[in-house]
Every structure is written in C-alpha cells, then in structure tokens.
Amino acid sequence: MEQSGKIGKEKLSCRGITKSFSSSSGNFEVLHDLTFDVYENEFLVLFGPGQCGKTTLLYMLAGLEECTEGEVFHNGEPVTGPAPSRAVVYQTMALFPWMTVWDNVSFSQKVRKAEKKVIAERTQYFIDLVGLTGFEKSYPVQLSGGMKQRVGIARAYCSDPDVLLMDEPFGHLDAQTRYMMQESLGKIWENEKRTIVFVTNNIEEALYLADRIILLSDCPSQIKKEYRITLPRPRSLVSPEFLKLRKEITEQMNMSD
Amino acid sequence: MRHNYGKIRVVLYGAGTFLVLLSLWQIAAMTSNSEIGFPTPVAVIGRFFHMLSNKVGSYTIWGHTLWSLSRVVIGYLLACVLGVVLGLTMGWFPYVKALFKPVFDLLRPIAPLAWIPLAILWFGIGEKYKYFLIFIAAFVPFTLNSYAGAVRVDRQLIGAARMLGASHSQVFFRIVVPSAVPSIFSGAQVALSNAWMTMLAAEMVRSSEGIGWLIIAGQGINDMTQMIAGMLAIGIVGFLLANGMRLLERRCLVWNNQGK
Numbered sequence: 470m471e472q473s474g475k476i477g478k479e480k481l482s483c484r485g486i487t488k489s490f491s492s493s494s495g496n497f498e499v500l501h502d503l504t505f506d507v508y509e510n511e512f513l514v515l516f517g518p519g520q521c522g523k524t525t526l527l528y529m530l531a532g533l534e535e536c537t538e539g540e541v542f543h544n545g546e547p548v549t550g551p552a553p554s555r556a557v558v559y560q561t562m563a564l565f566p567w568m569t570v571w572d573n574v575s576f577s578q579k580v581r582k583a584e585k586k587v588i589a590e591r592t593q594y595f596i597d598l599v600g601l602t603g604f605e606k607s608y609p610v611q612l613s614g615g616m617k618q619r620v621g622i623a624r625a626y627c628s629d630p631d632v633l634l635m636d637e638p639f640g641h642l643d644a645q646t647r648y649m650m651q652e653s654l655g656k657i658w659e660n661e662k663r664t665i666v667f668v669t670n671n672i673e674e675a676l677y678l679a680d681r682i683i684l685l686s687d688c689p690s691q692i693k694k695e696y697r698i699t700l701p702r703p704r705s706l707v708s709p710e711f712l713k714l715r716k717e718i719t720e721q722m723n724m725s726d
Numbered sequence: 727m728r729h730n731y732g733k734i735r736v737v738l739y740g741a742g743t744f745l746v747l748l749s750l751w752q753i754a755a756m757t758s759n760s761e762i763g764f765p766t767p768v769a770v771i772g773r774f775f776h777m778l779s780n781k782v783g784s785y786t787i788w789g790h791t792l793w794s795l796s797r798v799v800i801g802y803l804l805a806c807v808l809g810v811v812l813g814l815t816m817g818w819f820p821y822v823k824a825l826f827k828p829v830f831d832l833l834r835p836i837a838p839l840a841w842i843p844l845a846i847l848w849f850g851i852g853e854k855y856k857y858f859l860i861f862i863a864a865f866v867p868f869t870l871n872s873y874a875g876a877v878r879v880d881r882q883l884i885g886a887a888r889m890l891g892a893s894h895s896q897v898f899f900r901i902v903v904p905s906a907v908p909s910i911f912s913g914a915q916v917a918l919s920n921a922w923m924t925m926l927a928a929e930m931v932r933s934s935e936g937i938g939w940l941i942i943a944g945q946g947i948n949d950m951t952q953m954i955a956g957m958l959a960i961g962i963v964g965f966l967l968a969n970g971m972r973l974l975e976r977r978c979l980v981w982n983n984q985g986k
C-alpha cells in the first residue's frame with residue numbers, strides 16, 4: 470500500500486518547509502523539513518494528532534502563513550500570499566456573518582466583477598450541489614453547524630480554485646452529521662473533480678475520503694509515512710480491507726519514533 | 727402563554743411604581759404648606775396637554791419640540807458622517823491613525839459644554855453654534871466606536887476575503903465596514919443621548935425657542951408647572967428616540983441578533 474508512481478502532474482510542491490514561531494521563551498518549531506507533492510485531481514489527506522501543526526501547514530500551502538524555511542510551489546510558481554486559485558475551507562468556518570448564504574457563496578465572483586448572469590448561475594449551481602437549496606436568504610447564525618460548513622465548501626468551490634484546502638471542516642459536527650457530510654463531500658468531489666488537500670485527525674474520515682494519506686508525527690511535525698488508498702468508492706466503513714488499513718495506520722500513528 | 731403572562735406582569739409592575747410615585751407627589755403637593763406653591767402632577771399633565779394646542783412664546787410645545795429636534799438631527803447627522811468616516815479609516819489605515827489619532831485623543835476629553843463660550847464667539851448666538859455643540863457631543867462616540875469596530879475586525883475574515891480574491895479596497899468596504907456596524911450602532915446610542923442633552927444646554931444658554939428655552943422661560947416667570955411640563959417633553963422625546971434607534975438597530979442587524 471506504499472506510495473508508488475503519481476496519478477497526475479504536480480499541483481502543489483512543498484520543498485523542505487519548516488515553520489517556527491518565536492515567542493518570549495525562544496523559538497518553537499511546529500513543522501520540520503516537510504517535502505511532498507500534491508497531484509492534480511487527487512484527494513490528499515493530511516492526517517495527524519491534535520496540535521501537531523496541521524492548520525499551520527495548510528495555511529502555508531494557502532499562502533496565509535509564511536515559511537520559516539523552504540518553499541511552496543503552485544504549478545511551479547512560488548506561493549507568496551493568498552490567492553483565489555487556492556481556496557480554504559476553514560476549521561472555524563469563517564463565514565461572513567452579515568452576508569446571506571447567497572452573498573457568501575457568490576463573494577468571490579462579485580469581487581471579481583463577473584457578469585451578473587454568470588454569478589447567478591454559478592452561485593445557484595454550487596448552493597444546489599451542497600444541498601442548501603431554499604436557504605439562499607438565510608444568515609449564517611440561522612444555520613446549523615453542518616449547514617454552515619456546507620456554505621464554506623460552496624463558497625470555496627464557487628471561487629473556481631485550482632486547489633481546495635480543507636481544514637478539519639467536519640471537526641465540530643456530531644458523529645451522525647459528520648458521516649453525512651463525508652458522504653456528500655465524496656459525492657461532490659466525484660461530480661466536480663478538484664485537487665483537494667484535506668486535514669483531519671479522524672482516521673475513519675481519512676480512510677473514507679483519501680486517495681492518499683500523509684501521516685504526520687507529533688510536534689515538531691515530520692512525515693511519518695504515506696499510504697495510497699485504492700479501496701473502491703463509495704467506501705464501506707466496515708469492509709475487512711478498510712478495518713485492516715485503519716488498524717495499520719492507527720498503530721503506526723501511536724508508535725513512537 | 728407563560729411568556730406572555732410574564733411580560734404583562736413586568737408592564738404592570740412598572741406601571742405600579744409609576745402610579746405610586748405620582749400619588750405620593752400629588753399628596754405631597756396638596757398637603758405642602760411651603761411658600762412656593764409646588765404643582766401637582768395633575769396640574770403638570772393638564773398644562774402639558776394645554777401647551778399642545780396653545781402657544782408658549784411663539785410656538786406650541788409641538789413647535790418647540792420640532793425646533794429642538796431639528797437642531798439635534800442636523801448636528802447628529804453631521805457627526806455621524808464625519809465620525810464614522812474618521813473612525814473607520816483611523817482603525818484600518820495606519821497613516822490616517824498616525825495623522826489624526828493624537829489630536830483626537832487630546833480633544834476627546836473636553837466636554838461639549840466647555841466649548842460653549844468659544845462656540846458663541848465663533849458662530850454667534852444663532853443656530854450654527856447649537857449645531858456645532860451637538861456635533862461635538864455626538865462626534866466623539868461615533869468616532870470612538872467606529873474606530874473600535876474597525877480595529878477589532880476578525881483577522882481570519884480578512885484572510886478569507888483576500889483568499890477569495892478581494893482587493894484592498896474591497897476588503898475595507900465589504901469586510902471592515904460591515905463588521906464594524908454593530909459597534910457603530912452602540913456608538914450611535916451614546917451619541918444620541920449626548921446630543922439630546924447638549925441641545926438642552928445650548929438652548930438654555932441662548933435661544934428663543936425649543937424645549938430648553940421653554941424650561942428656562944418657565945424659570946424666568948417663576949412658573950414651575952411650565953418647567954416640569956417641559957421636562958416631561960424631554961423625557962418623552964428622549965425615550966422615543968432611544969427606542970427608535972434600538973428598533974432600527976434590530977432591523978439592520980438581523981445577522982447579529984439571532985443568537986441572542
């Protein structure tokens with residue numbers, strides 16, 4: 470099950486990226502010398518324990534955080550700041566609270582001054598895709614956690630990004646909703662193939678969604694191991710292969726280096 | 727059902743306190759044997775209704791109230807526009823802050839009333855000096871709260887907007903400004919009560935109409951009933967203004983209110 474051969478061309482390339490935060494008590498290294506690629510239309514899961522620097526890593530891919538050392542490339546160009554070609558779905562959702570669902574989802578198109586008709590069609594398409602039809606005029610406060618996260622996903626998709634970066638988007642949801650959301654994200658991705666980097670600390674979620682899993686170690690994070698997941702989709706959470714992989718990865722994660 | 731019942735009870739309690747106080751006042755006024763005759767609440771309310779259709783000076787109490795309101799509205803709107811613009815830009819653009827924040831911080835603690843003599847010298851005793859004082863009174867809370875709103879904007883939302891392709895000016899107008907609105911509204915409440923109070927002071931110092939004048943004129947002819955009726959008008963209009971503002975806030979901030 471080890472990684473072998475790539476599936477498309479490289480979209481994102483991380484070359485020796487290291488991140489440390491300086492504080493009064495000295496430097497605190499969060500990520501140590503990570504090198505990996507993300508390939509076109511791949512669903513890559515970054516899987517690691519809590520507080521290991523997953524969000525930090527994703528923000529560096531997005532250009533929202535600077536690398537202390539090393540570099541991130543997107544289609545061969547160095548990443549120097551946030552750009553619409555790399556859309557983020559935030560762990561905290563970060564919806565614009567004063568905007569309705571419609572305005573949140575269409576934001577990227579409006580600031581780009583797209584044609585009115587294009588904006589309307591695109592926005593409706595992605596609202597329908599994530600199953601929020603009928604809630605266009607609702608404000609985020611009026612929605613449940615799962616629905617808010619759908620808005621976040623639709624908003625990211627609607628900006629027509631080259632790469633989607635998702636930071637534990639289902640982390641705050643109850644088990645039932647979480648499972649439903651994983652299922653529908655899987656479907657959305659099959660309908661609208663994109664390169665997705667998905668962060669999680671939930672092994673079932675990782676195995677359910679991933680083409681490839683990169684296992685991160687505790688802080689300072691390094692790549693522990695990579696797994697290519699070839700189970701047929703949609704995946705069953707109880708098939709023997711699934712359970713075997715789940716056991717293998719869990720054991721690997723808990724093994725001290 | 728239960729909820730409604732509770733609401734009615736709250737209103738009844740409030741009304742009860744009112745009635746008890748008015749009765750005490752009535753009894754005290756009727757039994758008092760002090761030299762200056764103290765008016766009873768019945769007399770005050772009677773005079774108030776009388777003034778609704780009969781002139782005191784050149785206007786009925788409606789006219790006086792409209793004069794006062796017009797002064798407040800003009801000074802207040804001017805303060806709103808300039809205060810919000812200055813506050814938001816100071817909160818978001820470092821060079822605007824560097825230019826204006828020190829001057830603003832120095833002038834801010836000077837009470838509006840301290841400006842009265844200067845204002846009269848500069849603008850004369852007409853309307854302009856009143857607009858100026860009310861402007862000062864409302865400008866400070868508008869600026870302060872707009873500034874605080876812009877400073878406290880959620881950095882993650884800024885990042886999200888940039889990531890979605892917003893330019894610097896779009897970030898300001900579409901993210902910073904709307905997220906400061908709740909803070910601006912709480913400034914607007916303070917500014918309104920400041921403006922209302924300062925208007926009275928300005929009218930009491932120099933004017934020939936308005937509620938402030940009504941009270942001062944009552945003092946001039948030792949008419950306590952007229953003074954208290956004027957105070958009643960202040961209370962009623964102030965109450966209506968504050969509640970109108972609250973209503974407007976609730977309508978404008980649907981997105982912010984649901985959780986509460």
Ligand SMILES: Nc1ncnc2c1ncn2[C@@H]1O[C@H](COP(=O)(O)OP(=O)(O)OP(=O)(O)O)[C@@H](O)[C@H]1O
Nearest residue numbers: 490499518519520521522523524525526560637670
């Ligand atoms: N701006 C910052 N300044 C200082 N330290 C930071 C900063 N951002 C993150 N950290 C620290 O870096 C470490 C990793 O944080 P990060 O949020 O990336 O982890 P995570 O894996 O996403 O955690 P979680 O599982 O809770 O989402 C934490 O210890 C955090 O305190």
Ligand SMILES: [Mg+2]
Nearest residue numbers: 523524560636
């Ligand atoms: Mg995180």
